[in-house]
Amino acid sequence: MKEKFKTVITAGLDLFFPPFCASCRKAAEDSNRPLCGKCFSQLKFMKTPYCTCCGRSFSSGHENHLCGDCLKSSWNFDRARSIVVYEDIIAGLIHELKYSGSMCGLKAFQDLSRHSPVRDDLSTADLILPVPLHIKRLRQRGFNQALLLAKSLFPDAGAKIHYDILFRQTNTPTQTGLSGRERRKNLKNAFIVKKASEISGRNILIIDDVFTTGSTVNECAGVLKKKGCKRVEILTICRAEKILP
Template sequence: MKYVKLLYEYIDVFLNFIYPRNIYCILCSASIDRDEEYSICYECKRKLKFIYGKTCEKCGKPLNDLYLINKCNDCVDNTYFFTKAVSCLEYDDLSKKIIYDLKYHKKRYISYHIAEIIYDRLKEENISCFDIIIPVPLHEAKERERSFNQAYLIGKYISKMTEIEVDNKALLRVKNTVTQNKLTKEERMTNLEGAFKVVNKDNINHKNILLVDDVFTTGATVNRCSKILLENGAKRVYVATLATGRNM
């Protein structure tokens, strides 16, 4: 496994030569100026729905103005174990393309730009009090199939930007669950039972954790991870994702 990870590091370096940053837009492939943020052209950036304004104080989903409190109905009705979650973009066809190009079209270089977007969002939300970064893990069979864990790639770059350690060993997915986006909310909860295990308690004990993933939908996955981490000694868990849905 160590040699595989080393190979991935070489692949990252190689990809940076093939796809130099800030030359082409990661969404439309148009040529861009070197100083364009996130390697996204002006027109595509204008179309992306960046999350600003009123959001749920717990899960970070954008709220419309009819909400009288800063908490969505899901967070009022359900127990979430993380302290706070933040996302950067509303999940729509455009933000979905960024994620799918990374996960399924194997455009690993996009993980750097996702990390940039998340890092800026964390600064906006004044979330800096974490001691360690943990990516939501993939089961080893799924990681072999995909050849990488997108959450780890994103977490690795956030680690470089913050100079805070990323640990993809402390939390493992020990159950090869089916894809969550095909399940109902209740099925998602059942699907995740017994899915995660902490194997390095010393590295999370009494620590504030930043849990990183690509998308926050119902929050079932990050909530189960948060619960396991807290039960094994973590102090607090914050969640950061690129995209999330809107609570109407």
């Protein structure tokens, strides 16, 4: 009866406030889907085959294996996965979330996450940590988009999501336009861990919006590992990269 009532209310709301696509703002076909069919079909989901460690896609083959970079050098994290490839639609939604405070994309990201196979690759996390913002940037923006993403992607995780363990102690300039080496230098000693006893021997999942070179999440994983956590995995909404042949 309750469900029936809900359906009637939703239908009524749709009549007066027609649902619109979170990306193109045109009328959406289905009020339960945040993106219209056209926008959704343009997204490229990260799917096998990809690198077993960093999650980078391969354009051919069937089996997952380590990519050349992961064979040559080792990350501080154990595994990284992204939901979709970084492209215009996702870039627009993330930009709105970060700079205009629009929460419109959050429902879309939650929906994409439900359609993504990469979630099955991740271990069960004891703790979910958003990549932190420096306090100055947090005050300017008013929220940490990675924390909103963590809550949105894991709506039932509740007490597992912590924003009082990993902190950014230096207000690093924007990473945009920097090379991998410059990014690593920029981020050196940028993060600290508080309440180290809470992470000892635990499986940690770090959440961020974009995986570009991986420097940020790698630096976070490094400080967490030094403080004794067992495993660090990464989940980002998207990955900015060329798909390898």
